[in-house]
Amino acid sequence: MVIRTRFAPSPTGFLHIGGARTALFSWAYAKKHGGKFILRIEDTDVERSTPEAVQAILDGMHWLGLDYDEGPFYQMQRMETYKKVLQTMLDKGTAYHCYCSKEELDALRESQMQQGLKPRYDGRWRPETGKTLPQIPTGITPTVRFKNPQTGVVAWNDLVKGRIEIANAELDDLIIARADGTPTYNFCVVVDDFEMGITQVIRGDDHVNNTPRQINMLMALGATIPEYAHLSMILGDDGQKLSKRHGAVSVMQYHEDGYLKEAVLNYLARLGWSHGDAEIFNMQQFCEWFDLDHITPSAAQFNTEKLNWLNAHYIKEATLDALAEDISTRLQANIHKASGAPDLKAVLNLYRERANNLNQLANDVTYFYALPQASAADVEKHITPEIMPAMQKLHQQLAHIEWTAEAIHQAINAVVTEFGLKFPKLAMPLRVMLTGIAQSPSIDQVMALLGQNETLSRINAYLK
RNA sequence: GUCCCCAUCGUCUAGAGGCCUAGGACACCUCCCUUUCACGGAGGCGACCGGGGUUCGAAUCCCCGUGGGGACGCCA
Numbered sequence: 001m002v003i004r005t006r007f008a009p010s011p012t013g014f015l016h017i018g019g020a021r022t023a024l025f026s027w028a029y030a031k032k033h034g035g036k037f038i039l040r041i042e043d044t045d046v047e048r049s050t051p052e053a054v055q056a057i058l059d060g061m062h063w064l065g066l067d068y069d070e071g072p073f074y075q076m077q078r079m080e081t082y083k084k085v086l087q088t089m090l091d092k093g094t095a096y097h098c099y100c101s102k103e104e105l106d107a108l109r110e111s112q113m114q115q116g117l118k119p120r121y122d123g124r125w126r127p128e129t130g131k132t133l134p135q136i137p138t139g140i141t142p143t144v145r146f147k148n149p150q151t152g153v154v155a156w157n158d159l160v161k162g163r164i165e166i167a168n169a170e171l172d173d174l175i176i177a178r179a180d181g182t183p184t185y186n187f188c189v190v191v192d193d194f195e196m197g198i199t200q201v202i203r204g205d206d207h208v209n210n211t212p213r214q215i216n217m218l219m220a221l222g223a224t225i226p227e228y229a230h231l232s233m234i235l236g237d238d239g240q241k242l243s244k245r246h247g248a249v250s251v252m253q254y255h256e257d258g259y260l261k262e263a264v265l266n267y268l269a270r271l272g273w274s275h276g277d278a279e280i281f282n283m284q285q286f287c288e289w290f291d292l293d294h295i296t297p298s299a300a301q302f303n304t305e306k307l308n309w310l311n312a313h314y315i316k317e318a319t320l321d322a323l324a325e326d327i328s329t330r331l332q333a334n335i336h337k338a339s340g341a342p343d344l345k346a347v348l349n350l351y352r353e354r355a356n357n358l359n360q361l362a363n364d365v366t367y368f369y370a371l372p373q374a375s376a377a378d379v380e381k382h383i384t385p386e387i388m389p390a391m392q393k394l395h396q397q398l399a400h401i402e403w404t405a406e407a408i409h410q411a412i413n414a415v416v417t418e419f420g421l422k423f424p425k426l427a428m429p430l431r432v433m434l435t436g437i438a439q440s441p442s443i444d445q446v447m448a449l450l451g452q453n454e455t456l457s458r459i460n461a462y463l464k
Numbered sequence: 465g466u467c468c469c470c471a472u473c474g475u476c477u478a479g480a481g482g483c484c485u486a487g488g489a490c491a492c493c494u495c496c497c498u499u500u501c502a503c504g505g506a507g508g509c510g511a512c513c514g515g516g517g518u519u520c521g522a523a524u525c526c527c528c529g530u531g532g533g534g535a536c537g538c539c540a
Contacts, residue, residue: 008540009540010539010540012539012540042540043540044539044540045539045540047539048539048540049540098538100538102537102538105537105538109536109537112465112466113465113466114465115465116465116466117465117466118465118466118467118536119465119466119536119537120466120536143538158469161469161470164468164469165468166467166468167467170466170467170468170536172536174537175537175538177538178538179538180538182538184537184538184539184540185539185540186540188540189540205468205469205470205533205534206534206535206540207535207540208468208469208534208535209467209468209469209534209535209536210535210540230469232469232470232533232534233533233534235533237475239475241533267476270476270477270489271476271477272476272477273477274476274477274478274488276478276488277477277478277487277488277489278488278489279476279477279488279489279490280489293480294478296470296476296477297469297470297471298469298470298471298532298533299470299471299532299533299534300475300476300477301475301476302475302476303475303476303490303491305475305490305491306475306476306489306490306491307490308490309489309490309491310490312503316503351502353502353503353504354501354502354503355502382500409499412499422499423499424499424500426499427499427500428499428500431499431500431501437500437501438500438501439500439501439502440500440501440502441500441501441502442498442499442500443499443500444499
């Protein structure tokens with residue numbers, strides 16, 4: 001059997017971290033089994049769906065490299081299909097018209113809640129042999145409801161949660177088409193999963209409660225029931241639920257915030273899934289290893305610290321070309337392209353090991369291209385009057401040497417020896433003068449890249 | 465309220481009855497490396513929610529609590 005999975009977001013917002021993980025798992029499952037991954041846009045909520053959101057989802061998936069084999073399919077473009085199926089169900093009696101008004105339904109719900117009952121449709125328009133239906137009111141266009149079985153249980157073996165069983169008595173007859181004729185979510189999903197031949201439905205576990213209804217409809221349509229895998233949710237860094245109001249950000253925000261897609265992908269893969277002790281792996285490896293058996297059924301808390309660690313790893317792993325290309329866009333106004341400016345790749349090669357974020361990396365190397373401003377505290381602490389004679393001497397020496405890290409190192413050493421100092425005593429003020437801060441890679445290497453003229457000029461600014 | 469789901473270090477997790485005096489990773493702490501800060505290396509701290517069973521034996525199976533979450537829309 002050919003494996004077919006799908007990712008079916010509703011375009012009511014950007015692609016967030018939870019959606020991205022669902023997409024990643026569905027994608028990987030298809031890849032692993034040589035199957036097809038399908039993208040389906042569930043845009044039947046005309047009120048809230050927007051073309052911008054569709055684009056945002058497409059952009060997010062593209063950035064992460066989650067390519068789909070079929071689609072994107074848009075449900076709004078499949079209306080004819082839904083209507084046809086709807087009519088068939090009406091004809092077969094597995095669905096029926098309901099003339100309740102919204103107000104009537106609201107009142108029903110409220111009174112049930114008050115009585116401590118589970119709010120549900122009471123079946124007043126459900127046709128039954130020997131039952132007399134109410135008088136059809138005028139001026140009300142009916143909705144269509146699915147005639148759910150009233151006895152027995154629906155059960156399925158959830159691929160991540162195990163067997164789940166729900167009594168049909170808990171389920172009511174849900175609306176599958178609105179009064180305006182448009183089909184609703186649960187119905188569209190069923191028709192699409194059926195017609196698109198989906199074999200494994202991998203989705204968020206907020207859909208667990210929809211599953212029994214969907215299975216019942218699938219059975220009414222005579223369809224094969226796909227397997228289901230419900231993924232637990234991802235909590236924010238603080239353990240709180242992610243929502244638009246709290247912590248949920250677009251995956252594209254991670255790009256803007258300085259994360260490599262490799263890090264985000266690797267991190268997401270490990271959130272809720274594991275392969276023994278494996279922590280670092282690429283997507284090819286992931287697709288080989290991925291399986292549904294090793295998904296945790298419990299919710300996972302997002303941990304930015306660990307993402308940072310992975311990001312640091314992938315920054316070290318990146319090719320210098322790719323890194324330079326990225327950092328180049330994060331550096332302000334092409335400052336690194338001025339003639340005589342230090343080579344960005346060489347600079348990044350010196351700095352990549354100490355970065356866990358691309359924006360931070362860009363910020364760290366900016367002083368190579370723009371004069372830094374040291375803090376008064378650093379100046380006071382390191383550039384002391386006592387060190388100035390030695391610095392003066394070093395400045396003279398540096399003007400006459402071959403500009404290599406080794407020669408620079410020797411020059412500093414010579415001055416240090418001559419003045420009876422420890423190396424850092426001279427290296428620290430140099431750091432502050434040249435980089436603007438008290439932390440940097442080996443100062444001789446920094447100087448070698450900064451260039452002789454620029455180095456002498458920056459030191460000189462403090463000698464006056 | 466009703467139904468459903470979940471429960472191992474602070475966090476992500478390994479664990480499918482004996483291999484567990486519970487393993488790995490992030491974070492944290494100590495030491496080493498060192499030209500500062502990082503990186504890297506070596507150590508350390510740190511968990512089976514509680515109570516009952518079942519069993520020769522339970523983190524693993526069952527039940528009950530407790531705690532957390534989700535769902536109950538003419539939203540998806």
